[in-house]
Amino acid sequence: MTPSALFLQQVINGLSLGAMYSLLALGFTLVYGILELINFSHFNVFMVGSFIAMWVLQFFGLSGQQVILTGWPLLGVLGAALLITMLATGLLGVGIERFSLRPLRNVPGPVAMITTIGISYILFNVILLTVGAETKNFPNPLPMVKWHVGGAVVELREVLIWAISLVLMLLLQFFVQRSRLGKAMRATAQDPEAARMMGVEVDRVVITAFFLGSALAGAGGMFFGLYYNFTSFLIGYTAGLRAFTAAVLGGIGSVPGAMVGGVMIGLIESLSGQYIAVRWSDVIIFSILVLILVFRPAGLFGRLAPTKS
Amino acid sequence: MLEFRDIDTHYGDLHVLKKVNYTIGKGEIVCLLGGNASGKSTTMKTIMGVVRPTAGSVVFEGEAIERLPTAERVRRGIAPVLEARRLFPRMTVYENLEMGAYTRTLGPGFQEDLERAYQLFPRVKERRNQIAGTLSGGEQQMVAIARALMARPRLICMDEPSMGLSPRFVEQVFDIIQMINRQGTAIFVVEQNANMALSIAHRAYVLQTGQVVLSGSAEELRHNPQIREAYLGELLIT
Structure with missing residues (x-):
């Protein structure tokens, strides 16, 4: 490969990673925007999402990479798996909010955040104990279609991940900007007390944020499986921390910030892996996290929210 | 229309309102006077x-x-105009008005009310696509009042509508309050600017450390020596 083709290849890889990180980062940002809560359980909602997607695909008779589908059956199976996964993780997120976080809503300090760490470990261990520690082969029904672009290779699954991620993010942006509930979400993020006095039911807004964020994490979990052909109880931790960094980089609380931040972290990961060394990727990503927190805590698109009293 | 019957409120151990009674009749402007920490804002929060x-x-x-x-x-039918306006700063003026109508289903009624608000505040109409946080204080106050009207309220509760405004704007705001009142909406207004408030109110209450210490018609209170000294900034020469 020529140097320029190599670079292009890493950009392509980075965009695929970035799409996943963006989907995951949106969940951090939506919840933080409304509750000023960093939801660490989100890491493992993503992980559970990839298992749910795996089970749904297996339910449709797929196993490993042996069964290849094309045309309508392929779209139908992937579409159904995506919808079921998103619905399931969305409900998981709502359940986490309803039963573990809502009772702590008005408790000051880091209590709710620490609770989310606890929930994260519960999800982690439930999957570990019921499914096992070994890496699972993730069913992938996509035919091996490739295109050569400027010496680099783009696979069908990458194009699919980009396209679906883009559509999901546009839908989210549309929802937040245009719908009545989306506007209530923005109003609550900007001034919770005033929003309440307009008649906004805060619980509904919070549930919506958890549902949407967790559903997007589920989609991200499914894409992880399709991209890497495996899943494991361990995947939430690394991907979650990188996506969290993406949310902070973009400006936590900002929806476009999470999207851009995710893509940037994906590119940084793939390019630093190519030109520095893969094992240094995390050092670089988390150094960025530290640098943002020190020098520009509001991130690229964020504003420093006034601390709730 | 609105009545407080022997209301007590507490913040933890702090006893804020102590057996407070107010009555706001249909079509009235009632004003609530009081110094800092007298319980005015708590009154608003209790209503809402x-x-x-x-x-x-x-x-x-x-x-x-x-x-x-x-x-x-x-x-x-109770809508607030919050202290310090409290618009949604990163939403447009129009979106702020939509939030005012949040509890109502959007329909022809919404357009009607929007027109009515624009008529009352031509300035708000001009600024409808601007981000609310970029408006001047006076313009923000107009949007805050227009936003309350969008709920089609029978009672508007205003917390310090004159706060931080230039005298010219204060007068304008109070004119508008009277205009809204004449169209049939009752108004309960908490104010530090006693002079202004008493000039438009029908009746008034004076709150001190959580208790109503005086009440009566605005006319009476305006001539009450205690009020003149404490709230109208006049020294009593005895």
């Missing part, structure tokens, strides 16, 4: 349901509402 009373009853149009959630109170 952000603070729940520990004893007593809040009655709106004959029904006890003190256990109802805020959204239900807005739906029944």
